[in-house]
Amino acid sequence: MIRRFQDISMIQSVLHEAMTGLWIIELENDLPPRMYADPTMLELLGLEEEPTPEECYCAWYDNISEDYRAIVEQAVNEILLKGRAEVQYCWKHPQLGEIFVRCGGVPDHTFKNGVCLQGYHQNITDTFILKKEKEQLEELNQEIIGSLYDLFFATYRIDLNTWKIQTIQFTECVQHLRADDILYPEFLQLTLPFIHPDDREAAKKDFSPVHFQDLIREGLDRFTGEYRAKFGGEYRFISCTVYFGKDVPAPSWAILALQDIHGQKLREADSRKALLDAYEMAQKANNAKNDFLSKMSHDIRTPINAIVGMTTLANLRADDSTYVRECLDKIAVSSELLLSLVNEVLDMSRIESGHFELSAEPLHLPGLIDSVLSVVRPAIDEKMQHLNVTYKDIAHPEVLGDRLRLQQILLNILTNANKYTPEGGSVTVCLTERPTASTQFAGFCISVSDTGIGMSEDFLPHLFEPFARESDSRTSKNAGTGLGMAITKSLLEMMSGSIEVESCPSKGSCFTITFDLLLPGKRKNPSSREDSSEAPQDISELHLEGHRILLAEDNELNMEIAKELLELSGAAVETACNGEQAFTMFLNSPSQYYDIIFMDIQMPVMNGYESAKAIRSLSRPDAGQIPIIALTANAFIDDIILARNAGMNEHVSKPVQLEQLARVLSSYL
Template sequence: MKIKHWLQKSIPVLLTVLFCMFSILSLTTIIRMQGNARVVNYTGIVRGATQRLIKQEMKGSSNDKLIGYLDEILMELSTGEGENGLTALEDTQYQELVAQMHQSWKELKDEITRVRRGVDDQLLFELSESYFDLANRTVSAAEQYSETSVNRAKNTLICLCIGFAVIVVLFWIYSRRQKKVQAALDMARHASEAKSEFLSRMSHEIRTPLNGIIGMTEIAQMYPDDRGRVDGCLQKIGMSSKYLLALINDILDMSRIESGKIELEYRVFHLKDMLEQIYGMFQQKAEDSGVDLQVTCGGLASYTVIGDDTRLSQVLVNIVSNALKFTPPGGRVTLEVSQREANDHELSLEFLVTDTGVGISEEFQSRIFEPFEQETDRQYGGTGLGLAISSSFVKMMGGEISVNSRPGEGSRFTVRIRLRRPAQDADLQDTPQKEAKGNMYDLAPARVLLAEDNDINAEIVTVILEENGAHVKRACNGKEAAELFAASPEGYTLILMDIQMPVMGGLEASQMIRKMNALQAKTVPIIGLSANAFSEDIDKAMRSGMNGYLSKPVDMEKLLETVRRFHS
């Protein structure tokens, strides 16, 4: 009895601690990224301002005020102390480059003094060119440090999500064994309400999918014998988890949008499927908030279109999430899709999101789509990035986004874009076609060599593949994978290769395998697995000899389809 009592006390505490860790880490990551962005920006300012100064000095126009300003910024980049609110990046490479900039800047100032005395300015020009190159390398170091920090935090958040899911499952199993099931469910419901109040201080980007995960878990616990209801809950939990991971990437998206590194991925998709997913994600939150949520789409010439459904969905999720957050109980939020124009090749669509919420002031509407902008008189939290990212994506799609609102009278967001139409009667090309084994893929007799250093990830992939008929042999690093393949090249029909592993990484291991003399080494399909999903990462994998690439966390449907396609 003491053990049961201890479990009843400890499990809620563990859940609370995990939520606190998750929330603190998320907030710390956002704050740190803001500071890192300012450092990157001011490092670039140093270069531009120095270039302007050199031009002025070479033309005989002195600017001691600008020299003093540059002295101040360089010192603050090193120490993090000053009036510009900069932080000192804890990166050895960056600090070394800043120190070099200090030394180079002193040489530049000395040469400026000599030029003012009448010395030829050729040396000043040469020193400035070297300084500009050094400044560029310093900016790159700051950007790399910022991106690495966010990736590290993202991986930690994924682990916390997995830990939370495991604890919830254990708690659910334990609760079913107790005599007072209803009392346990009531306690879980109260805990969920407490969590919701805590998360209300977090950004709406994180709060929305977490609410979906928690709400659907509770519903599944209430109806453990209703398989259909539980399956529906698990499906919505899965969708919310994917959106949660996408939201963690918002800051990286903003950074890459500004640097021009984001590329749209066009594919065939069905508009109604996308809208149903959005409705499913917010349905529980709307019910909990007492808000009437409506999603309508009708009268279109075609519902199957070509575009970047991921980015379009992200835009609509951001807007609908905002609308729900600022709409009080008893209010209404609607998402309407209508057709403005249509021909045989494309559709001109309008996505209209309206709410009866608190409204937006006219002054704030002029800067609502700028990064980190929020109305200061509201206490709803948020990063201020969601609408900025949405606006950027809409513009990349060749569309436009606008807002019309008045305080106390609700808001109206309009997104207008053009989407191409596929060939007549074309099917969705990216919909996996399953084999004849019911809901399973028939992967027999696939023999898969899995190179994965993480035990949990390896177990997940192994179970999924073996449940569908494949035989899996695991290697804990790239070196071991290459040795296993070299010992029996004909023993494997496909290789799943993690990119980052100890001893030897996946890229090096793939290159080693491709250089082997065995005929199978040239033809065996190698599929990369990595948490890095940027286009340059995929290009590196392809150049190393890989045939495909799956980003982590791995979508099991895509994994099975990829194995089936390359195996067959």
């Protein structure tokens, strides 16, 4: 038998087919290393002509990859120490580029002049690449299985030919769902008891072998069902998905994956509830809006109809001065009502949008209440109502607060008391100071009670909702937006205050508001009260002949009205159609030429703020001294602040009233 393997040509042929060459390396002192290679080895080295032994060694050693030279040298030392070694390394083939080789050898102890090694050199590039790909595939499989652990709590493989099921992975909490060496129908029967009774029949039908075959015939590659399953004593929502293989003509296998979706279902339920709540709120808001528009259409048209009607009647009887004056008086009353309606809507809009700020200015609280009472007193007297006012324990009458908003709160409550109290009834106002925990604030309580028509118990919870008005034949004749109480409550909340109401139908209502106001650092004399009863001066009695007014207004009609009203004072009025023209007129005028400037805010080219700042920036002495008055429809508290920041002295809101103009002119001229 051994003689069969003594044919060297047969051995070389086998080695050549296996891409394995033989080599001998001789290392002698003071001589270059030599390598002797058989024909297969020369071919593996990419050498077309037979080189010298020294050239052959260099062709091999010089092309060993730098990263592997240490490994090769270690293998050589191991051959010398242990008598045998094998190493795999990367080698740079002159034609093929980088290849991987397996190299092994033994020492030749018969060589006497140094060291002689004998061995083989095999190209294993294909094998090496396949090994690497297999390792990468195994790593990828591990990553996939790891991902399955994160996504699914159990996955299985089903052989659709034999219906055997095999567990791929599962978590510890579902040990009872492990499937090894059983058929899929048996596995299905084991799992069904854990499904919620209400979902059991659906799960049994959806994941039966018969349904799987129907799905395959329909060409579907997956199916998902959601059910409740019992885990740890509670039912949780799970998703069961079967994925069919892509085999042709029919899938031979399927993957069954189970996923816990309980948290997702709870979030979806919360989202649905939130959407439902939002929808209901939107519906309520839409109903409130429609109701509001309906009421506003009536309430706004009422004064507009009076204004238009009285204007028509006045034109028809223009020669009757007494009749015309009566019409003008009624137009003025309707205009004030229309303005109050618009202001309430705008106030509520700004409160809800957050574009609303409160100021802190010195005020005398009892005097402020007196000023509000002076406004409503004519209406109270007209209905022959009894007004009772008392102040109790007022230790700090001088405080800091938003005068305008406090007046607005009291006016809303007092006008309602007057409006819904019949003739001969009574309205009682009581201001009381109450103790506070802070020495920087004074606490107050104001109650307003009446003997009016009252409110029903069903309506009281909705009293402070925007646009809320009780449907009652006794209230239908009273105009209003249904925003007054909503604005009042919002303003008090901004002041960290509160409002409470007690009411009984046909007996009356009592509103109680509580709030704290900042105490001034240096209190004024408590006896110095606002004299709110002083009648405003008539503008025609100012006698401002010789004074000159600069009026900036871009609207021609508004300019005409303001000009004529100002001229009633006797002063001369010059006009500018925008802020830039007003600035230019002042710049080109002699010093002290103008005595006062009335400046609109919303104007083209240059607005009122910009124009006022430009005038104040001039170096001439009168630029910093001349009074600049904002005359604008921007009537909110932050608009007043912006006007002051622009260098304006005061703010007069439109529509312009003679009393306002008279007060401003008498203050500055």
